[in-house]
Amino acid sequence: GEVYLSPPRRGNITVQEGSHLSHSSRPKPFLAPRLPARFLSVFRKPLRESLVSVLPIMGIVTLLCFSLTPVSNNAMMAFLVGGILLIFGMGLFTLGSEMSMIPLGEYVGKEITSSRKISVIVLLSFLIGVLIPVAEPDLQVLAEQVPSIPNNVIIWSVALGVGVFLVIALLRILFGIPLSRLLILFYLIVFGLATQVSPDFWAIAFDSGGVTTGPMTVPFIMALGVGVSSVRNDKHAAGDSFGLVALCSIGPILTVLILGLLYKPDGSSYTAVTVPDAADTVEMWRTFTTALPHYFREITAALAPILAFFLVFQLFTRRIPRKEVRRMIVGFVYTYLGLVFFLTGVNVGFMPVGKFLGQSIAGNYAWLLIPIAMVIGYFIVSAEPAVHVLNRQVEEITSGAIPASAMNTALSAGVALSLGLAMTRVLTGISVMWLLVPGYALSLALSFKVPKIFTSIAFDSGGVASGPMTATFLLPFAMGACTAVGGNIVTDAFGVVAMVAMTPLVTIQLLGVLYQRKTRHAHAAPAPAPAAAVEAIIELD
Numbered sequence: 001g002e003v004y005l006s007p008p009r010r011g012n013i014t015v016q017e018g019s020h021l022s023h024s025s026r027p028k029p030f031l032a033p034r035l036p037a038r039f040l041s042v043f044r045k046p047l048r049e050s051l052v053s054v055l056p057i058m059g060i061v062t063l064l065c066f067s068l069t070p071v072s073n074n075a076m077m078a079f080l081v082g083g084i085l086l087i088f089g090m091g092l093f094t095l096g097s098e099m100s101m102i103p104l105g106e107y108v109g110k111e112i113t114s115s116r117k118i119s120v121i122v123l124l125s126f127l128i129g130v131l132i133p134v135a136e137p138d139l140q141v142l143a144e145q146v147p148s149i150p151n152n153v154i155i156w157s158v159a160l161g162v163g164v165f166l167v168i169a170l171l172r173i174l175f176g177i178p179l180s181r182l183l184i185l186f187y188l189i190v191f192g193l194a195t196q197v198s199p200d201f202w203a204i205a206f207d208s209g210g211v212t213t214g215p216m217t218v219p220f221i222m223a224l225g226v227g228v229s230s231v232r233n234d235k236h237a238a239g240d241s242f243g244l245v246a247l248c249s250i251g252p253i254l255t256v257l258i259l260g261l262l263y264k265p266d267g268s269s270y271t272a273v274t275v276p277d278a279a280d281t282v283e284m285w286r287t288f289t290t291a292l293p294h295y296f297r298e299i300t301a302a303l304a305p306i307l308a309f310f311l312v313f314q315l316f317t318r319r320i321p322r323k324e325v326r327r328m329i330v331g332f333v334y335t336y337l338g339l340v341f342f343l344t345g346v347n348v349g350f351m352p353v354g355k356f357l358g359q360s361i362a363g364n365y366a367w368l369l370i371p372i373a374m375v376i377g378y379f380i381v382s383a384e385p386a387v388h389v390l391n392r393q394v395e396e397i398t399s400g401a402i403p404a405s406a407m408n409t410a411l412s413a414g415v416a417l418s419l420g421l422a423m424t425r426v427l428t429g430i431s432v433m434w435l436l437v438p439g440y441a442l443s444l445a446l447s448f449k450v451p452k453i454f455t456s457i458a459f460d461s462g463g464v465a466s467g468p469m470t471a472t473f474l475l476p477f478a479m480g481a482c483t484a485v486g487g488n489i490v491t492d493a494f495g496v497v498a499m500v501a502m503t504p505l506v507t508i509q510l511l512g513v514l515y516q517r518k519t520r521h522a523h524a525a526p527a528p529a530p531a532a533a534v535e536a537i538i539e540l541d
Helices: 035-065 073-115 118-131 137-145 151-175 179-194 199-212 217-229 244-248 250-259 281-317 322-364 366-383 385-397 404-428 433-446 452-460 468-485 489-493 496-524 530-540
Strands: 003-005 015-017
Touching: 035 073, 035 322, 035 366, 035 468, 073 118, 073 217, 073 281, 073 322, 118 151, 118 217, 118 281, 137 151, 137 199, 137 322, 137 468, 151 179, 151 199, 151 217, 151 244, 151 250, 179 199, 179 244, 179 250, 179 433, 179 452, 199 250, 199 433, 199 468, 199 489, 199 496, 217 244, 244 250, 244 452, 281 322, 322 366, 322 468, 366 404, 366 468, 385 404, 404 468, 404 489, 404 496, 433 452, 433 496, 452 496, 468 489, 468 496
Parallel strands: none
Antiparallel strands: 003 015
16 A cells, blocks of 8 residues: 655654555545644644744843843844744754654664674765765854855865764774773864964864754764664673764864964954844845745755765665655755755844844943853753753763753853853953863863763763854854954854853763762762661651
8 A cells, every 4th residue: 555654753653554545535645634734743842842942042132122222123023033934944954854864874873883894984974974064054154154264165174074083983982992082182183283273263163163063963973873882792882872972073173273274264354244124024024035045055055965875875775765765855855944944044034133232232231241141041051952852861871860950050050151251252352262271171181080971971962052042143142242342253252152062061070070979979878787777667667
């Protein structure tokens, strides 16, 4: 009989057989009347996650617009329309990536596992590492905002860095090399190379490392890590599957620093985003619709290599079942449309208001810039869906000794502090290295004091905390504030993503220290003597 597809749901049947229906009564594939209902049922969860991520920021912005920083009706309308497109696009992108990107990563991981050939591991991991980050929405947003460097140069340089370091990360798992040694080695190279590059590139380079490990890249990386770790049979293999994201975020930093030898971004050449000026709502809507063709072409160029890899992989391996292939193609369509709506909403409506607010607050209430950014940072990290996954993961690893609520509070407080420091940089102009060098030095020092699994999770989670809202709102917010105080955009405003990404490195490892102490105290506590236990029972009776 024919098979009628519906988007995947974890733990549920994802295909429905229609063999019990007569041929005339069977709905046509993809055109069934029930398809919208099926789509809405699976779209509800990713839409709810995107709402939870975006609505806190929209609420804070709306409160500011009706109190401290009044904006024009044009700006408010553009912000609201952009927010709606951002919410819908992020939800559609999440659903599409679950249907297409995550399964593709799992199948590639299985192919690596079954082949057990180093040449296959190197080739497939490099191709995946280069092709996938190109479609990262956060990277697309960051590239739009870097002055004097073409977008494609930044995007493909970052992708090349991810590809090289994904190969290194998988070979580390295969040969059992300790993660802490590689982290120390490569960060020494990073900071050594930074001394030879213009300071204009420091903040941009570390920001690129934070935005690369997003919702498009991380599922592939984690799936490949699990696949390669299964090749080994020792007891440490499962723990070594963590740490891939940590190494892959170093690659973009190095490649962008190398770009510093070829380019020189000048803050004065930065073209600021402006709020759309429209006479009425119809003209405002036309502003968004006229931007759509540009992003359709941009995302087509970004996703075409991934789709080509998918087709070639299936042609040579025949590993993916035909039903799954059809479902993944539908997922690619969802991903494509989600990215287009996301980037249109961000670039046309969301970012201009973020920039305007930062400029207005810094110009009129400079002393309020730091606490407002800290409040926004607290809610941003709490609203990231990936953060909640990380919190539950740590709670399971520690058997409840570090509860998810403690993780969430620690991360929220840490990101709030990092944004306070980032806004302090905007107001004072101090170099980002004065904060990054001590932060990474402390993180690497803690790696020798905590269980290895905490180090791996901490460095992996650096990209988790810096989600879509950081690049789409906080970076324009910092740029507007920097413009108001007369600072340098490329040295003072950039670095916000890097600060947010650095926070979990310290926070989670400090929780690892706490967990280690709890474990030692639990083991050191003497068991009650039998007589004492009997007396206690008698007293209770």
